[in-house]
Amino acid sequence: MRNLFEVFALKEDKTHVKVTSLQNPDLVPLPPHRRTWDLWGFAAYWLMHNMALSSFTSAATILSYGLSVPYAMAVVLIGNAMTAVHTILNGQPGGDHHISFTSYTRILFGSKGFYLGIFIRASLSVVWYASQAWLGGLMLNTLLSALSHHYLTLENTFPDSVPFTSKELIGFCLFQLGIIPFIIKMPHQVKGYMAISAAFGYMAIIGICVASVVDNGGNGPLMSAHSNTVHGSAFSWTFVKSLSQWYGSSCSGTLNKPDFTRFSKHKYSQVPGTIIGKMLLATFVPFMGIVSASASKGRWGTTIWKPNQLMDTWMEHNYSPGVRAGCFFAALALTNIQLVFNSVGNCWAFSMDFAGVMPRYMNIRRGTALACVLIWVIQPWTMYNTSTNFGTVMTGFSVFISPLIGVIICDYWIIRRRRLKLSDLYTDSPDGIYYFYKGYNVQGLVTFFVALAPGLPGLISSANPSIKLNNEGIMHYYYGNTLFGWFIGFFLYWALCTIWKPKGLGEMDEGDYYGTYWPEECEYWGVLKQDQIDKKTLSKYVSVDELETETSATNSETEEIDGASVEKQPVISVKESKV
Secondary structure, eight states, rough: HHOOOOHHSSSOTTTTOOOOOSTTTTTTTOOOGGGOOOOHHHHHHHHHHHHHHHHTHHHHHHHHHTTHHHHHHHHHHHHHHHHHHHHHHHHHHHHHOOOOOOHHHHHOOOOTTTHHHHHHHHHHHHHHHHHHHHEEEEEHHHHHHHHOOOHHTTTOOOOSSSSHHHHHHHHHHHHHHHHHHHHHHHHGGGGHHHHHHHHHHHHHHHHHHHHHHHHHTSOOOHHHHOOSOOOOHHHHHHHHHHHHHHHHTTTHHHHTTTTHHHBBTTTHHHHHIIIIIIIIIGGGHHHEEEHHHHHHHHHHHOOOHHHHHHHHHHHOOOOHHHHHHHHHHHHHHHHHHHHHHHIIIIHHHEEEEETOOTTTTTTTTHHHHHHHHHHHHOTTHHHHSSSHHHHHHHHHTHHHHHHHHHHHIIIIISSTTTOOOOOGGGGTTTSSSOTBBBBBBBHHHHHHHHGGGGGGHHHHHOOTTTTTOOHHHHHHHHHHHHHHHHHHHHHHHHHHHHHOOOOOTTOOBBOTTTSOOHHHHHHTTTBBOOOGHHHHTTTTEEEEOOOOSSSGGGGEEEEETTTTTOOOEEEEEEEEOOO
């Protein structure tokens, strides 16, 4: 049995990072050559997030609650602003210290309790991955329908008891094959392609919106209805509920933002990128979705929210070369968006999280392969083709995530003042400052469960309408869980850590043991550069095979690492901390 585990154990690669029970090359602080994301990379990430089919149609939920278009857009604006602020604050540990969300959960819950945070985030990632893959298959079907009228009218050969059609299954399987070239890449290799994809996807959405209005001869009845159908306190709580659902649809990317800010060229690159991508450009996507749906209602008498269904309707009524060409290029751009976003935002996010569970056996690439298998277990077709209240369940994840985000922001910015001891993230020794009480951060765990508990009854009732709650206050808490959970998490954690101070506050390593900081970063944090640390001290943290004390080690010679040509670095094998 031991030999079997050794077969699947990760081997040391060109990064020369030693694989242990707590680390592998994808978990340790990133070296400078792997940090390639600039502000446009982060802008593209958030723009793609909002151009995914689920986001394009999410405004439908808000309008279905009885809010008018102006108030629905107010929800979008406020929700995007909240998401942007929380994302920037929550993602800064990755920008400052180049560590992942998985590594930070060891601070949040302790060196043994961190599995809780990983389980929550990994569960959300793989379910979202399955969901977006199913939607991507539907968009791919539209693309293929533009090429073949036979495919557009393909007969369903499955009985009614099967919760999907033949065409849907074909599209889903083809999408799964199409995503393989994307998931075998590494995050630091795709920044440029993300930006190009986001640009073409944005143009496609604008084109669909304009074509809908032109086809109808106006913007339709939804845009002309300016009054709400709910009033008084019902309106207030509907607005709050809509805000929580909108925030919940994108808070997954907020929680694990350190997984991507660690790839930032400069520690603040995410700030303008998030503002541009999330607060500015992305706000117009749901608005164009509303306009397109409104025009479709005026043209066809029914509201069509999904762009793939809208294009299918156009081709069913007019299969001319011009319509086919327009639908083909729009579907191509949006299928590509689904592929790129699902790779980056969901599949990679899952693999980064899961790598922290079994560092000896799991890295980013193996994690993506596991996600591709789990997608069949999750059966995403049941989320859309059955009575399962999928939207409520997914947005209800904010019940779990909002408290976590509040705790992380408080811990990093208020309690620790942004100063972390990186070497103690990769040890389970009781001497480590993140060992806390027997490996568990009691303050973090207590805060999380206290903030979580009040929202669970409302989530259960919303997901299963047969379970009725007579307590209006509990449902109101659930509607506002985005606000209430965050504030409870933030202030309760602050109070507990003020009364019982964690040890090691303000401590940092003496030097840059992992070679992660630029020289100016070493100066900012007040730590020695790696080549200034004597080998005896450095050997406590890394295995030094070849460590030149001169900066000439980073000369013009290059080597190939993860498909990227980078400056040759000193050969250093990171090992588990002994202190």
